[in-house]
Amino acid sequence: MKPKILFIMHMPPPVHGAAMVGQYIHDSKLINGEFDCHYINLTTAKNLQDIGKVGMRKLFDFFKLLRKIRHEVKVVKPQLVYVTPNACGGAFYKDFVVVQMLKRLGCQVVVHYHNKGVVTRQDRRLDNALYRRFFKDIKVILLSECLYDDVKKYVKRDNVFVCGNGIPSASIESFVSAPFDAAFPEDKIPHLLFLSNLLISKGVVVLLDALKILKEKGSRFACDFVGGETVEMDAAMFQAEVVKRGLEGMVVYHGRKYGKDKEAFLNAADIFVFPTFYHNECFPLVLLEAMQHRLPCVSTTEGGIPGIIDEGKTGFLVPKYNAAILANKIEFLLSDSAMRQRMGEAGREKFEKEFTLEVFEKRMAKILKICV
Structure with missing residues (x-):
């Protein structure tokens, strides 16, 4: 029995x-x-x-x-x-x-x-x-x-x-270019993706601060924020933070997305960024999704994240709350498409081996x- x-x-x-x-x-x-x-x-x-x-x-x-x-x-x-x-x-x-x-x-x-x-x-x-x-x-x-x-x-x-x-495991179809209502023209500007609810502790403001640093240094990028509004931050509050940092036209909030709509953003992204310092963060499934889609990941040392991301191989781990170091690591990836591809492939391999x-x-x- x-x-x-x-x-x-x-x-x-x-x-x-x-x-x-x-x-x-x-x-x-x-x-x-x-x-x-x-x-x-x-x-x-x-x-x-x-x-x-x-x-x-x-x-x-x-x-x-x-x-x-x-x-x-x-x-x-x-x-x-x-x-x-x-x-x-x-x-x-x-x-x-x-x-x-x-x-x-x-x-x-x-x-x-x-x-x-x-x-x-x-x-x-x-x-x-x-x-x-x-x-x-x-x-x-x-x-x-x-x-x-x-x-x-x-x-x-x-x-x-x-x-x-x-x-x-996502179906093969989900990795084929899907219709994507992008807010940016189809040029070669790398897309960053943040996928989580708008919570301060998930690193929303830290990432915006890092993007401001990157803009001031002349980096070219587009950043999509995907996730639900919260009591801490709704769409209007988020946009006010974007305007305060002069990031209009470079940063867009798309709201909560599910299924194929979410897959479209993962397909369109070049880099996944998740600078969380949430006290209860253990093993974010969004990082597994990003690795499955061959995205290099930049995240923090919170909880079990060091067991997901291999530093320098599948992405980068940065100290919590530190926008300057976060900007530095993103800049590395923005400036080197070959590195992005290598890290993305290594992430996909680790996903297949450990996280299916x-x-x-x-x-x-x-x-x-x-x-x-």
Whole structure:
């Protein structure tokens, strides 16, 4: 008989990195073929804006979730329970209750982190005590070896597995020149692409500052910003920042794009730039998408990103918040098309080797077999 596994994980909606990976696991023919799989959605948020908020409705939903988990454990009697918890804050306290209940029910637990922040709270007396109980007698899956420092106070390295995320391989058609309503003429000006919501912590302003430096140095470029508006920055606020730096005509915000519309921007780009300093950034799937499309990537040393980008081979890693160094690395790529092509090809090779959905599924199935 196949080993029984109960997956308690985030799945869409809302759509975010951890939820998408949860959906990939849920839909995986390999994982569902190797194990007798049962699924519970850990999400209590209705949309992205609802994440992190506390209210009576969410509290009621959480108690419903606990009852559902208890019932499923008693009926299924899983040999392993897989959980995707939050690392810190109020969401951790919720997930702490879930994991402790599973332990009391006699379950073997493996937790898969898509976020970080344990190290930022471990010196608080309450959190330290909770972390010691939380991590006792469980296995941990991390997205990158770089992230072990976040939990090493509580987890021995022998109890940690590393499983980088993967994404579906784009169809051949998506790499063929697609209709692209570009705001710039079809000349040889290199296109930079930023693909994320308009959040300060994703590096929007840092990138605009770097582009101002490049313009003042005489660099020729066009930069497309693709992603959703946020409370921090909407389209009007973004345009005001563009005007303040004199970047009109060189920088254009296109809003949120999906599917073929998003693929068109990836196809049209020459360089992918993602100067994030988001405190919860672990393993940005947008970097995998860029590598899949043979784009050299310029990003930061945040989270597990150093495990994605090979410095000087598939792109560049720059210090967080540093617009001058970011501009310098972009300038290298703008001035050398051969370097862009070499890095893009190396990125595509690494994607095929490490970050396809098939590779992820095989790696995850292997880890689950060890944990059962």
